[in-house]
Amino acid sequence: VVEVSKIFKDEQQRIEFSAEVCEPNDVVFIGKKELNWLGIPQGGKEKGVLERDNDLLIALNDNGNFTLEYLVTRAKGKCVVGMENKPQMPYNLILEQAQAHKGEHASAAYVKQLLAYLRNIQGVKKHGE
Numbered sequence: 001v002v003e004v005s006k007i008f009k010d011e012q013q014r015i016e017f018s019a020e021v022c023e024p025n026d027v028v029f030i031g032k033k034e035l036n037w038l039g040i041p042q043g044g045k046e047k048g049v050l051e052r053d054n055d056l057l058i059a060l061n062d063n064g065n066f067t068l069e070y071l072v073t074r075a076k077g078k079c080v081v082g083m084e085n086k087p088q089m090p091y092n093l094i095l096e097q098a099q100a101h102k103g104e105h106a107s108a109a110y111v112k113q114l115l116a117y118l119r120n121i122q123g124v125k126k127h128g129e
Contacts, residue, residue, distance in 0.1 A: 001058050001111060002030045002041075002049075002071055008107070017108045025115055027058075039067030050075050058114065059083065060107050062097060081114060 001022060008014040014031060022029040028049055030041050041049060049057075050071070057077030061068040062084050072080060073090060082091035095117070097110050 001027055001060060001107075002035075002068055003032050003060065003107075017111075021108050021111050025111075027056075027111070027115075035067075039071065041071075052076070053078065055079065056081065056118070058111060059089075059091075060110065079118075083110070 003014070008017065018029045018031075021027070030049065034041055034043075036042050054075060054077040057072065057075055057080045059068055059072045059080070059082045061072075061082070064084075064086075069086075069089060072082070077090075079092045080090050081093045081095060082089055083095065083097055085091075085094050085096075095110075095114060097106060
């Protein structure tokens with residue numbers, strides 16, 4: 001999950017999102033501070049996201065952010081999830097966010113719902129094999 005624009009009201013919300021949503025689900029959260037001025041992750045686990053094959057890549061981008069679109073096309077992902085349908089983007093799955101769910105906790109809610117949805121699909125696949 002990459003944050004390229006301000007999606008949290010304050011630093012505490014960013015920390016809670018990472019601790020409560022990302023870490024328990026083995027999701028790497030790349031905050032704005034981990035990106036250089038071009039929007040490219042700089043080190044550690046963040047830089048590794050672009051270099052390794054990812055099972056899931058979530059683009060929290062519903063406003064056409066060029067930097068995030070660049071990162072999504074550069075990163076390798078088996079399943080790339082986007083928030084808006086764009087013909088040039090490599091999305092495997094597009095789940096738009098409802099207008100009613102936009103706001104301070106929208107990103108956390110979106111990721112939680114997305115992961116629950118994908119777990120349901122995985123559960124159906126296992127039982128239907």
